[in-house]
Amino acid sequence: MSAPVLFFVDELAEGVSAEQRFHQADPDAPHINVMDLSVTRGDGIFETAGAQHGILMAIDAHLARFAHSAAMLDLPKPRLDVWQAAIEAAVAAHEPADLLSAKFIMTRGIEGTGVPVGWVYVFEGDEHDGEREHGISAVTLDRGYRHDVAKTSPWLLQGAKTLSYAVNKAVLREAARRGADDVIFISSDGFVLEGPTSSVILLIDGRFVTPSTDQGILAGTTQADAFAVLESLGHETEYREVAADELGRVDGLWMLSSTRCAAPVRELDGHAVPIAREITDQLNDALLVRTK
Ligand SMILES: Cc1ncc(COP(=O)(O)O)c(C=O)c1O
Structure with a gap:
């Protein structure tokens, strides 16, 4: 190193x-x-x-x-x-x-x-090749805030990238206790939010969807680049509120962040999730060479 x-x-x-x-x-x-x-x-x-x-x-x-x-x-x-x-x-x-x-x-x-x-x-950070290739297992965890927390209670700083990441680390230990690698946060009123260090994209009903960023989550730079890639490949993309139960009927699910790029989720809460192999490879090929 x-x-x-x-x-x-x-x-x-x-x-x-x-x-x-x-x-x-x-x-x-x-x-x-x-x-x-x-x-x-x-x-x-x-x-x-x-x-x-x-x-x-x-x-x-x-x-x-x-x-x-x-x-x-x-x-x-x-x-x-x-x-x-x-x-x-x-x-x-x-x-x-x-x-x-x-x-x-x-x-x-x-x-x-x-x-x-x-x-x-x-x-030099950790290697993520294995995650991109073989996928990750994740669990959903309640974040304890409603999806509109950024509007109702901006002083809680949801959506700011602060140094207070003890919670973001604690949830990974909880994931490990449940035998999983990572976490997808769900709002207390049942909407999909983000991971502790990543954004989430779902392939559902033929389009690529990510939770809209007015729900107390970060605007992911990798997710934005991924949407640009997907659009250039002719796919439809959408920012919207995503109900937690939609995670049960996806045709692909990814967790994305700057050095990880697009890691497909292969298992969520103990249930298999399909890995959309071709699109995963297309995404990572593009994200790993994009310069801006
Ligand atoms: C809470 C959270 N959401 C999303 C992301 C993904 O952001 P980016 O793709 O810009 O790395 C991160 C990155 O660390 C994060 O900490």
């Missing part, structure tokens, strides 16, 4: 001035203050973009979602030009690799300062 690369972003938000825009740092050295609000409260935002052969994937969409998360958390507006330059520099500083993950983080900073802290960490 090659060495990760760390860049701190100095001029990371509008109104926060710094002498330089970003700088490289030792990824093995301690850097974060114990009173940083990301450490003490999980208070901050992040994104993970894929970089294939040194080229960042869907970076505009990741930066837009980063800014959206910042706005939802009332964080200072990130200077996206500086972030993009820092991310590109960090990827370029990494030893060449087929697939890298570029994780970028902005925290609310050290308690009492009001000055955010930000960095980019580039590393």
Whole structure:
């Protein structure tokens, strides 16, 4: 495994001035203050973009979602030009690799300062070839919020990509206890939402459907790219509310995220789900070479 690369972003938000825009740092050295609000409260935002052969994937969409998360958390507006330059520099500083993950983080900073802290960490992530090839098993779990939570209770930050991912990790342990690899969240009123680190696409009634993103879920960058691929192949796509019982009659089901691309679900809640092999391969062939 090659060495990760760390860049701190100095001029990371509008109104926060710094002498330089970003700088490289030792990824093995301690850097974060114990009173940083990301450490003490999980208070901050992040994104993970894929970089294939040194080229960042869907970076505009990741930066837009980063800014959206910042706005939802009332964080200072990130200077996206500086972030993009820092991310590109960090990827370029990494030893060449087929697939890298570029994780970028902005925290609310050290308690009492009001000055955010930000960095980019580039590393070789896990392999996902097996998942793409053989599929995954998933279970549905209740997220405990209604599908309209983003409208009724925006302070719950559903739909922001915050650093508070303890729940997203806990549900994977629950999945493992149930003998499965991953989770599809269902709203408390019975609508399909997303995975803890992925978006969901269903093939149902001859069209490709994903839950509309006004239901307190993330707008998936990979799902958006997948829809563009499917449309270019002449398929119909749709964003809409998806009732949980529709999962029982799909002709294909995928969980998608930036470095995983499209992993077909082969089993859901103990029942076999058909793997649409040809379309899965077409999707991954396209997602694994798309550059923007
Ligand atoms: C909750 C959640 N939904 C969806 C996604 C998929 O987003 P993307 O395709 O942009 O990686 C992620 C990615 O980590 C996620 O954490």
